[in-house]
Amino acid sequence: MTAFLTKEHLYTLQSVTAPVLAPNGQEAVFVRTLINQEDNKYYAHLFHVELASEEVTQWTFGKERVSGAKWSPDGKQVAFLSNRDEKNQLYILKRNGGEAKKVADFPYGVSSFVWSPCGQKLWVTASLKDGTAFTDAVEKEDKKLPEAYVVDRMKHKMDGVGGNGLRKQGMSTHVAEVTLDGTITQFTEGNHDYALNAVSHDGKKLIIAVNRSENQDFEFRQPLYIVDVATKAETVLVEQDGYYGGAAYSFDDRYIAYVGSDATFKNATHTNVYVYDTETGQTSNLTESLDAPVGDYAVADFQQGAAAPAVVWTETNALYFQVSTMGDIRLYYATLEGELYPATPESEHVYGYAVAKSGNEVIVAVSNPTFPGELFTHNIATGERKQLTHFNDAYLAETTLSAAEPIVFKGAKDWDVHGWIMKPANYVEGEKYPLIVEVHGGPHTLYANTFFHEMQLLAAQGYGVLYINPRGSHGYSQAFVDAVRNDYGGGDFEDIMLATDYALANYDWIDTQRLGLTGGSYGGFMTNWAVGHTNRFKAAVTQRSISNWISFFGVSDIGYYFTDWQIGGDMSDIEKLWHHSPLKYAKNVETPLLILHSEKDFRCPIEQAEQFYITLKTMGKEVGFVRFPDCDHNLSRTGTPNLRIQRLEQIVGWFEKYI
Known part of the structure; x- marks a missing residue:
């Protein structure tokens, strides 16, 4: 057995x-x-x-x-x-x-x-x-x-170097x-x-x-x-x-x-x-x-x-x-x-x-x-x-894992978008199950045909899992990977929502009223953006996220150039940065949101989480916040082992509570 x-x-x-x-x-x-x-x-x-x-x-x-x-x-x-x-x-x-x-x-x-x-x-x-x-x-x-550390250049800190993130x-x-x-x-x-x-x-x-x-x-x-x-x-x-x-x-x-x-x-x-x-x-x-x-x-x-x-x-x-x-x-x-x-x-x-x-x-x-x-x-x-x-x-001989079924659907601008859907590991024909939508970071990376412990854990907990490569993902055409730049929250968000629509239309085992959303880094940005623009998800977990492009510009180790590369603006165009910031849309959030963030994340510094949490909390929103000490932007992949376990407990626990 x-x-x-x-x-x-x-x-x-x-x-x-x-x-x-x-x-x-x-x-x-x-x-x-x-x-x-x-x-x-x-x-x-x-x-x-x-x-x-x-x-x-x-x-x-x-x-x-x-x-x-x-x-x-x-x-x-x-x-x-x-x-x-x-x-x-x-x-x-x-x-x-x-x-x-x-x-x-x-x-x-x-x-x-x-x-x-x-x-x-x-x-x-x-x-x-x-x-x-x-x-x-x-x-x-x-x-x-x-x-004292005398700062003499903008590239003076870097995620992953440990300590306070300052370069030697x-x-x-x-x-x-x-x-x-x-x-x-x-x-x-x-x-x-x-x-x-x-x-x-x-x-x-x-x-x-x-x-x-x-x-x-x-x-x-x-x-x-x-x-x-x-x-x-x-x-x-x-x-x-x-x-x-x-x-x-x-x-x-x-x-x-x-x-x-x-x-x-x-x-x-x-x-x-x-x-x-x-x-x-x-x-x-x-x-x-x-x-x-x-x-x-x-x-x-x-x-x-x-x-x-x-x-x-x-x-x-x-x-x-x-x-x-x-x-x-x-x-x-x-x-x-x-x-x-x-x-x-x-x-x-x-x-x-x-x-x-x-x-x-x-x-x-x-x-x-x-x-x-x-x-x-x-x-x-x-x-x-x-x-x-x-x-x-x-x-492998003693563990039941969930297969990942490839899917292709029409995303924004009628472009083909590719992804996968996993049934719950305990799937029984005729039963209904909740679905978790996962969004990867980058955005210029990709979900692949590879083993993903977190996906398998969610499936083992009785959830279906949907994960796709929206525009901006690598592994496809140059036009596709470039399409997210200057359009964060546009066609990429549409791809995520059209993927959800596709899954609901084609898999009758999904309980349409029990949808969850999570993602880290860029996926955290997209989770923050989504809960400010739709109420379709019953619960969401945002990880190592971006909430405010204005402050990100100055606090991230890559902020002053990455912001321009991806959003197409800098501090001379505050309105553009604010338009693409999930924090702007905090008043619209009705989805219970859990915020997970590492204390020593210098790529997406923890102040991004703090701003979003405090703002949502003052507005009376249902929001949680968990801070992980001594870990950087890569907590989910290479972080301190016991904290990786606690992170997974927090994700599963939030979805259990609200879905």
């Missing part, structure tokens, strides 16, 4: 991510993450798998989080990052066994690294206090008196090389933030990202340079507004592939794959004909550390990369001659991958709405798959 999913199953489910193939193509390492309920922490360990025998072995243990594993060029060692000593440091583990060895002590830890092709050293990216060296000792902060002053990120015996040599100079993308196979060139502009408040670019290791001479690879990165050299070092999106549609611009020919100096856009974004833009709440390479070369100078398309995250294949086609099937989320040099076999990390995710080998030619890991098999 099977049981239904519970909120506590967050402690049972195991996240399997980040496969990396060995140079011999016969084995791989990956990361398994689980939540330790007693310690209230996430632990991520390195595992090894033999592809032929499917034998899985745990390689690291203890109270740590491992990430970024990479095989040495000869396949005899694996380097990885671990926070076992608090800071993220670089470790090396020999293939034939033994203890992992810390390579060196970097003062503020290591953020990323790449092996040198010689196998005798590694290139790292790490933070450094201006005017100091990597070998200098770090003063213990607990011995220092508090100091007098710090820069640099590239250095470190030998296996721990000798560190700094490579980059100045008070600039550098990021290392790749090393050429002959070891003579690096691809480094850096913006050396003195004032970067309105700089939204990080140029890529090809740097000669011997002379440090730089050649511009790309230098324009937008995001460009993930660069990788072809095996013959002639070509450099990278991904990027220009600033045509600000942060709504589709990402493409570009290839630079070092012999001709010409750059081509391999995915120009593909009206969908390259990369994984799926939003969910389960996978931890689901890192995947931006692009991967084969020995034949073909490329693999992820594409978000029609609710799927698929692996795509492209050649320099212009071939372009999907390499994995529909109706799934490929959230990690590793490609054999031949390009014929890949390891994929795959999830779908009723499958949390495992590793598989996948034959590109035949499509044949073999499951390599089985961490969640026992859980």
Whole structure:
């Protein structure tokens, strides 16, 4: 007899991510993450798998989080990052066994690294206090008196950095090389933030990202340079507004592939794959004909550390990369001659991958709405798959999950809009059930064919769940993703309501009088907007939301530019910002509303919640407010585990009370 999913199953489910193939193509390492309920922490360990025998072995243990594993060029060692000593440091583990060895002590830890092709050293990216060296000792902060923070730029805080959200002053990120015996040599100079993308196979060139502009408040670019290791001479690879990165050299070092999106549609611009020919100096856009974004833009709440390479070369100078398309995250294949086609099937989320040099076999990390995710080998030619890991098999065998049925309906302007509907897990033919409508954040992300613990929990509690990708969502055309900009609360709101109409018209098991609504970030904005513009929902839960674009402009870490990008106005057009602010319509709210917000959310600061709560409360509205300490904007995904559980309790409890 099977049981239904519970909120506590967050402690049972195991996240399997980040496969990396060995140079011999016969084995791989990956990361398994689980939540330790007693310690209230996430632990991520390195595992090894033999592809032929499917034998899985745990390689690291203890109270740590491992990430970024990479095989040495000869396949005899694996380097990885671990926070076992608090800071993220670089470790090396020999293939034939033994203890992992810390390579060196970097003062503020290591953020990323790449092996040198010689196998005798590694290139790292790490933070450094201006005017100091990597070998200098770090003063213990607990011995220092508090100091005033002199703000000298608009980009002075950032969500997710911890503490009070302020960026460290007098710090820069640099590239250095470190030998296996721990000798560190700094490579980059100045008070600039550098990021290392790749090393050429002959070891003579690096691809480094850096913006050396003195004032970067309105700089939204990080140029890529090809740097000669011997002379440090730089050649511009790309230098324009937008995001460009993930660069990788072809095996013959002639070509450099990278991904990027220009600033045509600000942060709504589709990402493409570009290839630079070092012999001709010409750059081509391999995915120009593909009206969908390259990369994984799926939003969910389960996978931890689901890192995947931006692009991967084969020995034949073909490329693999992820594409978000029609609710799927698929692996795509492209050649320099212009071939372009999907390499994995529909109706799934490929959230990690590793490609054999031949390009014929890949390891994929795959999830779908009723499958949390495992590793598989996948034959590109035949499509044949073999499951390599089985961490969640026992859980799936004893748990009833709800399938997600795809739907397509006509939204605003008669555009096709895509989504899913889930029946309650305890569904009985002929019975009526309440329906919860979920709205994702972003807005330039997408709901996907992936496992979503929150959706399954609501279904297990006896609710139907409707979730769609309204205009503004990624994974569809450039026109579709751009359509929400300058129209918040317009066509996007219409899409949500037309989705609700479609569900009520086509699924007679829905109780039309028992509808709920919830969403976070942009989804929180939409929840706030909806309750001020319709009374169709019996209850709503708004999370990490925006209520007032006027104050958001100045308090969010991205407010001063994101507001203009998305709403099309700034503080010189107060009326426009106020028109799109849910707070303006507070007097219309009749739906019981629960407000959930993290204390250390600097993306959508908690004052957004406070304004809405106090305003609604003074008006005598039915409203609740729950604050979560020490968590940032990502509470639902990576927040403190017990607080994630409490968040789910609050959501379920509110709907139980009012629906």
